[in-house]
Amino acid sequence: MFCFPASRALLAVVAAVVTGAALLTGCSGEKEAAAPVLPDSTCFGAFTPADLAPLMGTGKEVQVDAPADVRLTADWKEANCRILVDGQGRFSASASRKPAGLNMPFGPAIEKSNPEALPYAGNSRLWDSGAAVVLNCKGPTDSFDLDLFVNASVPATLKQEDRRPTFAALMKKFMDLAKQQNQCGG
Incomplete structure (x- = not known):
């Protein structure tokens, strides 16, 4: 006679496990989060959605400032230029005009990141999460x-070996646009 209540308890535990498994299975079958939709041209007209796609991750709402x-x-x-996805900063590009020959250092944070020079720009740094160039204009x-x-x-979806090439390509486009828009000669 004591088996009946124990069986009821066992059935309740089994039902809970089956329900939990069904819920977990349902979660794993959900669609992956989608990549955010970017405008056709971004950051001063320098970048296309394809240029920035490796850096955007997933999200819904894009804000470009x-x-x-x-x-x-x-x-x-x-x-x-700042690009935010779901309120989180994902990408930025900036340009500043300084007196010629001021030769400001790139800063300790960049220098600690094991930077290298870009192949197309002398006064430059390239690291795993960005690039910097000083152009004499x-x-x-x-x-x-x-x-x-x-x-x-x-x-995390951007492989380590793809990071520096991605930023080198972005800086090349940005540098070419900045030179053209600022009418930089030699």
């Missing part, structure tokens, strides 16, 4: 330096 271009003047000395009326930075919160 940037001016239309990166044309800098003696009065407007900085341009910044001879504009139509004056000379100045353009300090360019790109960096990102690198998702």
Whole structure:
């Protein structure tokens, strides 16, 4: 007679285990989170969605905070682009105009990241989560330096061996655009 209550308890435990297993199975069968949809052109017109896709991870809501271009003047000395996905910073690009020859160091955080020079820019650094370049620019009326930075919160899905090539390619596009928009000569 004591077997009946024990059987009822056993059935309750079995039912709980089966229900939990069904719930877990349902979770594992869910779709993976989707990549965020980026605008056709981003960050001063420098990057396409395909350029930035390796750095975006997953998410729904994209916010791009940037001016239309990166044309800098003696009065407007900085341009910044930030891309947030679901409120979290994923990518940034910045340009600043400095007096020619100021030769500011890249900073200890960059130097600690085992940087290397970019093959297409002399005064540059490339590391696993970004790149920086200082361009000497001879504009139509004056000379100045353009300090360019790109960096990102690198998702785990971007393989270690792909990180520096990704940032090198992004910096090349950004550098070419910044030179063109700021009418940099030799």
